Amino acid sequence: ANLSTNIAGLHLPNLFFNASGVCCQHEHELKQLLESDSGSLITKSATYEMREGNPSPRYVPLPAIQSSINSMGLPNEGYEYYLAYAKKYDYSNPKPLFVSLSGLSVADNKKMVEGFVAANLPCVLEINFSCPNVPGKPQLGYDMEAMESALNVLAPIIKKPFGIKLPPYFDIAHFDTAAAIFNKFDNLAYLTCINSVGNGLAIDFETETALIKPKDGFGGLGGLMVLNTALANVNAFYRRCPNKKIIGVGGVTSGKEAFLHVLAGASAVQIGTQLKEEGPKLFSRVKKELEDIMVAKGYKSLEDFRGKVKTL
Numbered sequence: 001a002n003l004s005t006n007i008a009g010l011h012l013p014n015l016f017f018n019a020s021g022v023c024c025q026h027e028h029e030l031k032q033l034l035e036s037d038s039g040s041l042i043t044k045s046a047t048y049e050m051r052e053g054n055p056s057p058r059y060v061p062l063p064a065i066q067s068s069i070n071s072m073g074l075p076n077e078g079y080e081y082y083l084a085y086a087k088k089y090d091y092s093n094p095k096p097l098f099v100s101l102s103g104l105s106v107a108d109n110k111k112m113v114e115g116f117v118a119a120n121l122p123c124v125l126e127i128n129f130s131c132p133n134v135p136g137k138p139q140l141g142y143d144m145e146a147m148e149s150a151l152n153v154l155a156p157i158i159k160k161p162f163g164i165k166l167p168p169y170f171d172i173a174h175f176d177t178a179a180a181i182f183n184k185f186d187n188l189a190y191l192t193c194i195n196s197v198g199n200g201l202a203i204d205f206e207t208e209t210a211l212i213k214p215k216d217g218f219g220g221l222g223g224l225m226v227l228n229t230a231l232a233n234v235n236a237f238y239r240r241c242p243n244k245k246i247i248g249v250g251g252v253t254s255g256k257e258a259f260l261h262v263l264a265g266a267s268a269v270q271i272g273t274q275l276k277e278e279g280p281k282l283f284s285r286v287k288k289e290l291e292d293i294m295v296a297k298g299y300k301s302l303e304d305f306r307g308k309v310k311t312l
């Protein structure tokens with residue numbers, strides 16, 4: 001079974017890679033991804049300046065439901081660290097490099113994008129419109145006008161194919177409005193759906209206390225509990241944006257959920273919570289699981305079933 005795929009004009013030997021934020025803030029973590037069976041890798045969302053992020057505990061797994069809650073607060077080494085990494089990356093490696101940028105303002109995103117464009121590197125830029133955990137900063141992904149004006153600034157500067165990381169939407173009218181905006185930008189080559197489901201609250205039954213420290217315990221939800229919201233967002237934009245690819249993320253713990261993401265329309269699949277809990281060896285497991293599913297169902301490539309979810 002062939003698990004290869006193409007995003008933004010680049011070939012991925014297999015469709016799996018990390019969700020931005022997991023196993024990708026420091027070079028030694030990115031090296032682990034390079035040595036793993038992933039098909040690609042993406043860096044932790046960068047801000048213009050280095051950030052410590054929110055106080056801990058700021059990530060807590062919810063093992064009973066194979067999920068997690070986080071309010072990391074965009075800890076990262078600052079965009080110049082990731083620009084330096086992208087400059088020395090060996091692009092003869094079969095794994096293409098994706099770089100995530102999450103400026104705290106459009107001006108910051110513009111400065112970071114200009115830095116990468118000036119370096120003229122083969123890596124793919126992904127603009128994070130959906131971080132739910134910076135206190136006092138409403139996320140761009142839920143402000144349609146702000147999202148469009150940010151794309152009007154950034155798309156022409158980037159010129160090459162790029163992607164955006166989106167929050168989950170829960171209203172058909174929002175799918176329609178957002179897709180109409182995205183379809184205005186030809187070099188917006190792909191959409192990554194979904195970021196964590198924002199501002200959930202996990203409470204410990206025994207101690208009667210919130211599990212994470214920042215924001216009174218409010219944080220982004222990830223893992224199996226968001227699978228069906230993720231599948232809906234992948235399929236909603238797959239149907240509405242025929243000229244764009246969709247990267248599916250949310251709830252992938254095994255080959256089975258990856259299969260469902262491709263059925264919903266995903267061209268690639270990212271893994272966050274399960275990768276955080278299991279480590280990069282996960283990629284060889286889920287690859288094998290998806291291959292076995294495809295053999296059992298008689299599919300030879302992802303194209304044989306991508307987007308082919310049936311309706312009643």
Ligand SMILES: O=C(O)c1[nH]c(=O)[nH]c(=O)c1Cl
Pocket residue numbers: 021045070071072073074075102128130131132133134195196220
């Ligand atoms: O708190 C974070 O760093 C964070 N956490 C998330 O769940 N999604 C994001 O995009 C980011 Cl930037």
